[in-house]
Amino acid sequence: MNIKLDAAPKIVEPTVYELSSPGRIGVDFPDPDVPRAELPDALLRAELPLPELSEVDVVRHFVKLSTFNYSVDSGFYPLGSCTMKYNPKINEDTARLPGFANLHPLQPIETTQGALVLMFQMQEWLKEISGFDAVTLQPAAGAHGEFVGTLMIRAYHEDRKDTKRVKMLVPDSSHGTNPATSAMTGLKVIQIPSDERGNVDLDALRAEADETLAGMMLTNPNTLGLFDENVEEICKIVHDAGGLMYGDGANMNAMLGITKMAHLGFDVMHYNLHKTFATPHGGGGPGSGPVGVVERLARFLPAPIVDIVEEEADGLPPLYGLVDPSSTIGRIKAFHGHFGIIVRAFTYIAMHGADGLRDVSEYAVLNANYLLARLRDTYHVPYDRICMHEFVAEGRWKDAPDIHALDIAKRLMDYGFHPPTNYFPLIVHEALMIEPTETENKVTLDSFVDAMLKIADEAHATPDLLHAAPTSTPFGRLDEVKAAKDLILCCWLPEDYENQ
């Protein structure tokens, strides 16, 4: 929206630069206990334009900012495709144990056996959960895992001197990262339409399954929240054409203990530890995107992976170390992965066990289907069948032409909820993608349904309420056009204000 103001905007909370006052110190350090060395004059900076604040200034500032945020800890966050489940507190404590937090990644392995055994075990658990033969923990996020997967697919074909395979297929319901990743790997992206049940259109797939096919990236359950009923046939078509199947594990929260992705025919898949295994999203990261592969791809995994380098002998435990797979695609970040995130997910899996993980998926799917059952008469669901962990409804009605998904999303904030994902997937008009996760109780789900039904009434009776929303949040709708036009991306320094 475009907002016209008569006066300068009101500052709700000043920036750290605006709060700065010369001479204030937030943290002090001791004087040097060694003689001062001569500084290289020609190489010194003239000024360091950073703010000056006391510790209490800093703490109050950031605490104030935190109160402007909605979070899983503050309420229901049914953001489709993001799996905003509760993040157990114990995971934060285990990741911060001094024995983990104060470990340098380049220490000799003899001093880091605790970390290495944990990573080795995590690799084993992830293999077991999805049926793959090998796992790397190195990727920093889901998109990073996708990048690893597509690089490995290319490396596999090149290794076989099968160099004409330049084409990657993605369904039209796919996450934007799938085509972006394929393009980064130099592959040509071909979009495959969905059929009327939300499955991959098999005829369209067959038409592209030729000798130039590198592979296909498929999210299953897909971004409509639907399990593709033809997944085995899809994998067979791609394999018969000589391609490999990439599984986008973004929606694994529906699949734990329900099925193993490798058994369905996937050759490579990334896991999102920050979705499925309850590590926090951190306001946008860090995530962690381990990748699992079947045997024929194992030697291409990025370097290093954790393995036993000396077998158990003479009553001594095995020695774990970092190993480069024989045909590795190389290193894809510095060091060994987001270890702190891996510790959190390890804690989570250890507390759940097989039955607990299966419960996670069953209840995630139960919650989604319950919301679907209660909302489908009011909100049109274009691909309406039993869903997995999420479903996609339309945020529009023919008899309320001025109302868009965005208005519904903003109005939900007034009822105290985080909105669902909107305008994704692109194949649903005015999409509202709703993922409740397993950690929400029936009372919460019922109150969310009540709010959604009320909003549907308001959309018809008092649409202005929706257009004006949100009104009960600390901030109203933003002028996004102004942000992109002015491009103020950096705080002004005090002298900039003076020069204004």
Added chain:
Amino acid sequence: MTYIPHSPKERDEMLAAIGVEKMEDLFTAIPEKHRYPELNLPDALTEMEVATELSEIAQVNETTQDLVSFLGAGVYNHYIPAAIDHILTRGEFYTAYTPYQPEISQGTLQAIFEYQSLIAHLTGMDVANASHYDGATAVAEAVNMAMAQFRGKRKKIIMSASVHPQYRATTDTYTQFAEVEFVSAEASQNASESLIPLIDKNTALVVVQYPDFFGRIFDYTKLGEAAHEAGALFCIVANPTALGILKTPGEMGADMVVGEGQPLGIPMSYGGPYLGFFTTRNKFVRKMAGRLVGESVDARGQRAFVLTLTPREQHIKRERATSNICSNQGLLALAAGVYMSLLGQNGMKQVAELCYHKAHYAVEKIAEIDGFDLSFDTPFFHEFAVTCPEPVAEINAYLLEHGILGGYDLGEEYPEMGNQMLIAVTEMNSKEEIDAFVAVLSEVNHEH
């Protein structure tokens, strides 16, 4: 133990509302022979049990708290002020998602905006993005950005061999299917001079590190000028601690300044998660990958912040996006922002000077030991290479027996630098620790 709150009665009511009898009925779309596989995992633990088990695993490690550390090579042991983690552990920050809904995400958005500002001012650049995964991937993204800038018409990247070996390796992996050639001069040479003759009209980008991987400080101004004369871009990989006192990469004419933000209040945590910072000039902002927060106003006339220039990103542009990145290291950017706010200009300078003085004291003492020589006679910051009388691995094993974590073995990545150790000294190392380190090193010649 799970975090599922349903009572059996509620579950049954919900199944009835859906119109199925039992949980299994929800999964009939999954091929029957692959449904409900056996999952061979250890029995579930309670929170009390898992806390004990994880503590026991953690205690197996010998950390930089148990040992006296002189290990750096891209990851540094710095003091982390207590206030940082108290802010980071506020659920409002760490359990929030990407701030796509600005009305209820101003905390994250303003914190990122401030982080962008602090990083831009620290590096002497116009604009920073909301961050990349780490220093290595930030370098790889800089290379991608330069390749995109010339639309593949320039195919040469001059990547100094004294850039962190893992950053170079990561960049190689990122670009392995791209048509691009990497060249460099010898690592031991002064990159500010040795790279100039390599620059030509086919050069898209020149990348150097500051201080370089061996801790050396060079003024890269002339190199930057040479790059620009040839129409190439110029990227400096910088250590943020050093920028507390050193001339900024911005002053040296860099078009991009990237690096590892771990020294800014982030625990070493066995290699991650860290923070890749990325800055550039205003004129290149639309070519930069990664999230950006910009200032705007809300409908109530309040200053507010919002993700901007999103049309560059994958969720809009799909295969035509600047990168596939769809996250940032949000919580670690917050940590770095709090760190720089707490330290401010005085603290950042203090830490940098402490590192500098202590490292120079260590060099002076080590150079006095028989058989140990400083590898380079150039200005350095808080890390330096030493040529040792014995293989570094053997010296490190001996140091470890004395509770000291020795430096990085340069021979691992630079075969021509066998017997050379890269030693890092920070504000965390006391004079006593440095003296003890020197004392054990001086025994090396006698012990072997």
